[in-house]
Amino acid sequence: MYRFLLTRQWVILTLLTLVLIPTMVELGFWQLHRHQHRVAQNSLISQNLKxxxxxxxxxxxxxxxxxxxxxxxxxxxxxxxxxxxxxxxxxxxxxxxxxxxxxxxxxxxxxxxxxxxxxxxxxxxxxxxxxxxxxxxxxxxxxxxxxxxxxxxxxxxxxxxxxxxxxxxxxxxxxxxxxxxxxxxxxxxxxxxxxPEPTDGTPEPIASPDDSSIGPHMAYAVQWWLFAAGVPVGWVILVRREKRDRLEAVKQAAAQDEAAEQPEPATAWKAAETTSRTYRSA
Structure with missing residues (x-):
């Protein structure tokens, strides 16, 4: 039933799925670490400036x-x-x-x-x-x-x-x-x-570092983990769809073979008439 999984295209697709899942999980942790680094940096900036x-x-x-x-x-x-x-x-x-x-x-x-x-x-x-x-x-x-x-x-x-x-x-x-x-x-x-600040505004003072923004890193981490969870789900959906399509193809082929084996109505009538004439002659 699932022998199609051993075909070349399905082997490649399955291997790709197995590679994508840990890669996306790792990318999520990378973004998480960037988020944690940014939070720690903001805390350090605030502490040292105050x-x-x-x-x-x-x-x-x-x-x-x-x-x-x-x-x-x-x-x-x-x-x-x-x-x-x-x-x-x-x-x-x-x-x-x-x-x-x-x-x-x-x-x-x-x-x-x-x-x-x-x-x-x-x-x-x-x-x-x-x-x-x-x-x-x-x-x-x-x-x-x-x-x-x-x-x-x-x-x-x-x-x-x-x-x-x-x-x-x-x-x-x-x-x-x-x-x-x-x-x-x-x-x-x-x-x-x-x-002291310059009297005429130049040189322009350098702005204080941003200690409030945490950036989108946490959202990116969650996004990568959702992608990692979605990959196997997508693989299962594709497998089930392939199985359904193959079963339907087998049913259609069987129906066509059965229709081909049944004689046409006109041919069946002629065969019956020939048999009847042969019987009367005897």
Whole structure:
């Protein structure tokens, strides 16, 4: 009855079904893990942004790798901006998705040491080879508040670190690279400045990270699991339909054979008449 399952097309279909079920289940768990990661990240952002600011030198040092637990930590730093060694970071977007630069300025700390400060976004110059017009940083001693961020790498950011860039232009915000250019130690990570705010609105301050949206990952996980449950159901429906079609085909063939074996009415009458004549002659 189910011997058709051994045919080539049904073997392929069954194997495909067996592959799809665990694949879809795994995709569902992948989306679930992304959802859990997003929820944990939102919690971390909220916790660190609401925490009391601490001096940046207290939680990082030269060569230090900022741990994930300190991402977006509210920090302060007091010192003097070193605008002579200011650089711009290429291919950065504003809050409304315009392409431009981030302004990266070293801050020489009052107690010694240097920390990088991302002062915000500015538009590109007329030419990519030209250093853009950068709004002046505050002069004299200043206290900067902001969010602590980890050094960028190609692996963590997906941004390729290009060589041969114009003078004072970089692709990544990386304390080790800037330490080599400055020829002095630089604290690991950098500060994403939130205050003091620029008087004329430029550089444009970087918006706070989103700590409320959880994205569609949980819905995608449920969707993949429903697909995984639907695959065997669909396979059973197809099998039953194939069985029904084959039974109907067998019944139709049997009916046609039976009709073919019955003599036509005219032929049967002639045969009866011939038999009757033969009998009378005898």
């Amino acid at each position: 925490a009391d600011p601490v001096p940046v030198a207290r939680i990082t040092s030269p060569g230090h790798t900022v741990p994930r637990a300190d991402y977006w930590r509210a920090v302060t730093a007091t010192g003097t901006f070193d605008t002579a060694h200011e650089v711009v970071v290429r291919r950065r977007t504003s809050d409304d998705d315009r392409i431009g630069f981030h302004v990266l300025t070293p801050l020489d700390l009052k107690g010694g040491g240097t920390v990088l400060v991302n002062r915000g976004w500015i538009p590109t110059a007329a030419s990519q080879q030209t250093f853009p017009k950068v709004p002046a940083a505050p002069r004299g001693e200043v206290t900067v508040a902001g969010r602590l961020k980890a050094d960028e790498t190609t692996g963590s950011s997906g941004i390729k670190d290009l060589a041969g860039l114009p003078d004072r232009q970089v692709m990544l915000i990386n304390s080790s690279q800037q330490s080599q250019l400055l020829s002095r130690p630089v604290l690991g990570g950098y500060i994403e400045q939130t205050s």
